[in-house]
Structures are given as C-alpha cells and as structure tokens.
Amino acid sequence: KAGVTQTPRYLIKTRGQQVTLSCSPISGHRSVSWYQQTPGQGLQFLFEYFSETQRNKGNFPGRFSGRQFSNSRSEMNVSTLELGDSALYLCASRAGDRNTEAFFGQGTRLTVV
Amino acid sequence: AQSVTQLGSHVSVSEGALVLLRCNYSSSVPPYLFWYVQYPNQGLQLLLKYTTGATLVKGINGFEAEFKKSETSFHLTKPSAHMSDAAEYFCAVTSSGNTPLVFGKGTRLSVIA
Numbered sequence: 001k002a003g004v005t006q007t008p009r010y011l012i013k014t015r016g017q018q019v020t021l022s023c024s025p026i027s028g029h030r031s032v033s034w035y036q037q038t039p040g041q042g043l044q045f046l047f048e049y050f051s052e053t054q055r056n057k058g059n060f061p062g063r064f065s066g067r068q069f070s071n072s073r074s075e076m077n078v079s080t081l082e083l084g085d086s087a088l089y090l091c092a093s094r095a096g097d098r099n100t101e102a103f104f105g106q107g108t109r110l111t112v113v
Numbered sequence: 114a115q116s117v118t119q120l121g122s123h124v125s126v127s128e129g130a131l132v133l134l135r136c137n138y139s140s141s142v143p144p145y146l147f148w149y150v151q152y153p154n155q156g157l158q159l160l161l162k163y164t165t166g167a168t169l170v171k172g173i174n175g176f177e178a179e180f181k182k183s184e185t186s187f188h189l190t191k192p193s194a195h196m197s198d199a200a201e202y203f204c205a206v207t208s209s210g211n212t213p214l215v216f217g218k219g220t221r222l223s224v225i226a
Contacts (some may be wrong), residue, residue, distance in 0.1 A: 004156070005184065006156075018204050023120075026217055031210075031211075033213060035216075042218045042219060043216040043219075044218060045213045045214070045215070048213055049128075049152040050211070055211060056211075056212065056213050058213070080195065088154075092157075092214075094210060097209070097210040097211045098210050099210050100147075100162070100164060100207055100209065100210045101147060101162050102159075102161055102214055103159065104157040104158070105148075105155035106155055106156045107154075107155070107156050108157065109154070
C-alpha cells in the first residue's frame with residue numbers, strides 16, 4: 001500500500017505570491033490533516049478535512065486555506081506569502097473516526113524569499 | 114485542552130547506553146498517546162501508540178513506552194542505543210479519531226560512538 005504522498009517536496013516563492021501544496025492520503029483513508037513545522041514553534045496544526053468537509057481548524061490566519069476532493073486528495077493554499085511562512089508543511093492521513101493514529105508524508109519544504 | 118511536555122530538547126547518549134526520552138501529557142479525557150520519529154528533511158514515522166489495554170507498549174526498532182496514568186507520563190525507552198537512532202522524537206496526544214494530534218516540542222537524540 002502506498003504511503004502519504006506530498007508534492008512538491010521543495011518550493012521557493014517570493015513574498016506576496018501564493019502557493020498550493022498537494023497531499024494524496026493512503027488509499028481508503030478519509031481524513032487528511034495539515035501541520036506546519038518550524039524550528040521555533042514546532043508542529044502546529046493547521047486544519048483537518050474529512051469527507052470533503054473541514055472538521056477541525058487550528059489558529060492560523062485566513063491566508064491559509066485548504067480543501068479536500070472526493071477521492072480524499074487534499075490541497076492547501078497560502079496566499080500573500082510572508083517570510084514567516086517558510087516551514088516544512090506536513091500532511092497526515094487517518095483511516096476514519098475509529099482510527100487515532102496518523103501517517104505522515106515526507107513534507108513540502110517551503111522557502112519564502 | 115490537551116497538551117504535551119517533552120522534558121529536554123536535546124538528549125545525548127553513548128552507543129549501547131539506555132535511551133530515555135520523557136513525555137508528560139495533560140488531558141481531561143482518556144488519552145491516546147503516540148511517539149513519532151523524524152529524520153532530517155523527512156516526515157514523521159510512527160514508533161508506537163497507546164490506545165487502551167496494556168500499559169507497556171512495544172514499538173518498532175526496539176523502542177517501548179509505558180503509560181502511567183497516575184504520573185500522566187508516557188516515557189520512551191530503548192535498552193541499547195544505536196547510531197541509527199539519532200533523530201528527533203515527538204510525543205503526541207489526542208482524545209479520539211476525530212480530533213487533531215497535539216505534539217510536544219520534540220527531543221533531539223544524539224548518539225555518541
């Protein structure tokens with residue numbers, strides 16, 4: 001069974017631009033969560049989608065948004081990029097409500113210059 | 114709200130020595146607890162999990178952890194450190210399959226030859 005796939009692995013963007021990151025969960029998994037990882041703040045929860053609906057949301061500004069498609073693939077978008085958005089963005093999938101463990105992708109390293 | 118505290122941002126051990134990484138959690142409901150490992154520029158890999166039942170949990174690569182409710186702890190141990198164990202380790206807690214994982218700040222493990 002293929003794991004969680006995130007694309008692209010690396011991105012360099014300029015301040016003010018927007019970016020879209022993609023995540024394909026493990027086949028059959030319905031929940032996709034996004035996390036931002038930085039040296040200073042550690043792992044911070046962005047949002048979770050389950051069956052195409054946002055189920056949980058972290059404390060991030062509205063510039064951060066996401067969506068989930070009917071095949072469970074998810075995208076997150078960051079608009080008007082700031083230098084502080086430079087981070088490793090991790091996607092995690094879970095099978096369903098009865099499954100608490102999350103399986104993570106390799107992450108997308110975003111650098112904002 | 115749930116939270117995780119990992120004591121020691123950096124732990125250094127000699128090869129062959131005992132590894133002990135500390136994790137304390139706060140939760141108003143029975144917790145589900147996890148340890149993840151992260152190698153440089155990689156995602157998180159699940160080491161082990163506690164859901165219900167046996168409080169001593171065995172994971173991959175010779176790691177184990179013991180859930181102690183009275184101490185609100187879930188410390189990670191390995192009897193004999195190997196050079197390949199050098200990585201960052203994260204403890205996480207959640208209350209169910211439809212709530213996000215909350216992570217500790219992480220502990221970087223160095224193994225000295």
